[in-house]
Amino acid sequence: MTRICVAGGTGQTGREVVRQSVAARHGVAVICRRPPAAGAPNWTAGAENFSADVTTGEGLAAALAGADVVIDCLEGRSGKALKDFADGGARLLAAAQDAGVARAVILSIVNCDRSSFGYYASKAAKEHVYERSGLETVALRATQFHSLLAATFAAGAKLWIIPVVKGARFQPIAPADVAAALLEAALTPSAGLRHSVRTIGGPEIQAMGEFARQWKAATGSRGRLVRIPLPGAMGKYLRTGLNLVPEERHAGETFSGWLAKGADSL
Numbered sequence: 448m449t450r451i452c453v454a455g456g457t458g459q460t461g462r463e464v465v466r467q468s469v470a471a472r473h474g475v476a477v478i479c480r481r482p483p484a485a486g487a488p489n490w491t492a493g494a495e496n497f498s499a500d501v502t503t504g505e506g507l508a509a510a511l512a513g514a515d516v517v518i519d520c521l522e523g524r525s526g527k528a529l530k531d532f533a534d535g536g537a538r539l540l541a542a543a544q545d546a547g548v549a550r551a552v553i554l555s556i557v558n559c560d561r562s563s564f565g566y567y568a569s570k571a572a573k574e575h576v577y578e579r580s581g582l583e584t585v586a587l588r589a590t591q592f593h594s595l596l597a598a599t600f601a602a603g604a605k606l607w608i609i610p611v612v613k614g615a616r617f618q619p620i621a622p623a624d625v626a627a628a629l630l631e632a633a634l635t636p637s638a639g640l641r642h643s644v645r646t647i648g649g650p651e652i653q654a655m656g657e658f659a660r661q662w663k664a665a666t667g668s669r670g671r672l673v674r675i676p677l678p679g680a681m682g683k684y685l686r687t688g689l690n691l692v693p694e695e696r697h698a699g700e701t702f703s704g705w706l707a708k709g710a711d712s713l
Contacts, residue, residue: 449473449634450462450475452511452516453465453468453477453494453516453518454478454521455519455521456475456477456478456496456517457479457482458522459552459594459627460520460626462530462625464518467626467630467647468494468630469493469494469697472584475493476511476514477494477496479496480499480500482498482709488517501521501539502540503538504542507538507539508545508555511548512546513546514548515549516550517539517551518554518630519554523569536577536687540581544580550585551583552585552587552638553573553585555570555578555589556586556590556645557691558689563639563680567680567684581642584641585643586642586644587625587632587647588647589620589673590617590647590690590691591618592620592621592625593649593706595654600659601674606611606670609674610675611673611674612674612685613654613674613675614677614685614686615655615685616651617652618648618692619702621649623699647697648697650699650700652702653664656672658702
């Protein structure tokens, strides 16, 4: 049995990693600032929850004790969390090395190193921290999640519009499929590489408008599809197709299939 420590194990992808790890009968330690109560949506029976903070290092030693591998699903979307994102990764890795952990895997975003968009740039910076660490590390770069599209459409629908970015295509993927790939990266026997990068993309590439129509049909929304320009770094990233990896299509859950399951769109 492998003991897996999941940082950010109560988030969207992290809780899928935890669920799949427990189902496979691995030992699982979850790092989170505020452990969930038993029965909460982000609580998984069979996993141990540890209150720990990568921004200070508090609680990391206890959470990492006896772990064979760390899977880092932490996010830092704005403010101080975004600013300290890479530093938090360095603190986590240092604690993991002190605890004798053999491997660390980080969830990242496709072509994050080719975008100046702040959130994506922070992912690239954290990848560099992993690459320079003393551990064997893997960065798994994934395309955008189904939930990102769903949340975008839902936000606009409150104003009776469904926003469609001009010139944008997407290759969305289900968090459960990404979680399975993270576990595979964590458990595959070492190839002798100090650091490696893997890429995983969703099963289909379509214009954003087509995904919007699927979402509208699934939810019954009466919002009107409206094509909008998206300026800045994120707009450039999408228009140039940097969010797509056609050569790395994963035969997983499609956007319509995910919607049909009534998945949480937040």
